[in-house]
Amino acid sequence: MHRTALLGAAFASLLGAAGCVIPYAVPPMRMDLANAHQITGEDRNAFHFTAGVHAASLGPRAISRADTFDVGVGYVVDKDAHGLRDQGLYGEASWFFFRREHVRMSAGARGEMLFSGDRTGTGLYARVSSEVFTVGSGSGVSDDDRCSSNAMAWYGVPGTALYAEAGAQHLPDGREAAVVTAGLSLRLPAVAGLLMIVPGCK
Numbered sequence: 001m002h003r004t005a006l007l008g009a010a011f012a013s014l015l016g017a018a019g020c021v022i023p024y025a026v027p028p029m030r031m032d033l034a035n036a037h038q039i040t041g042e043d044r045n046a047f048h049f050t051a052g053v054h055a056a057s058l059g060p061r062a063i064s065r066a067d068t069f070d071v072g073v074g075y076v077v078d079k080d081a082h083g084l085r086d087q088g089l090y091g092e093a094s095w096f097f098f099r100r101e102h103v104r105m106s107a108g109a110r111g112e113m114l115f116s117g118d119r120t121g122t123g124l125y126a127r128v129s130s131e132v133f134t135v136g137s138g139s140g141v142s143d144d145d146r147c148s149s150n151a152m153a154w155y156g157v158p159g160t161a162l163y164a165e166a167g168a169q170h171l172p173d174g175r176e177a178a179v180v181t182a183g184l185s186l187r188l189p190a191v192a193g194l195l196m197i198v199p200g201c202k
Helices: 002-016
Strands: 020-026 029-038 045-054 069-080 083-099 103-116 119-133 136-145 148-156 159-170 176-188 190-197
Touching: 029 069, 029 159, 045 083, 045 176, 069 103, 083 119, 103 159, 119 176
Parallel strands: none
Antiparallel strands: 020 190, 029 045, 029 176, 045 069, 069 083, 083 103, 103 119, 119 159, 136 148, 148 190, 159 176
16 A cells, blocks of 8 residues: 555656656566577577567466466567578467476477568477566655656566577578577566656756
């Protein structure tokens, strides 16, 4: 109740102030940053990045069995020494086969639909990960100065994981590639808030 009252009072203060009120929200997400190594051919290494909405980042109190299974969809991009190699969309499903209070391991599969200009490609991978996480929520108000104020709340499952993937790609340029990927995965909870800025304030 205290957090709700605090946020309510802050929102009322922001809305009543002579300023610009900007609402913002971030969905429960997961981001992967990794090196993708192509087993054969030229340009074997590429920077691999994904960002997507994932059920396990919100947690089981909001989504049933989100502590047992994770499903997600999002954006993927691969960049090699020559620049952007491909980008596209992915879908993933994973099962947490080992779980303790703040540690869990998962195994699953991820599929890609890749684009490069007017050409398309696909990818399919097996994935394993080991994650350290917590479950919680929070809220607060910051008044850095008289010119701005921020009220925000978060809910979900922050976490950090090491992961590896192995699979195959049919690249948009027509090449076939066997790929192994290893890197860091960041899990982010849902966030919502209001930012107030007073124009012309110094």
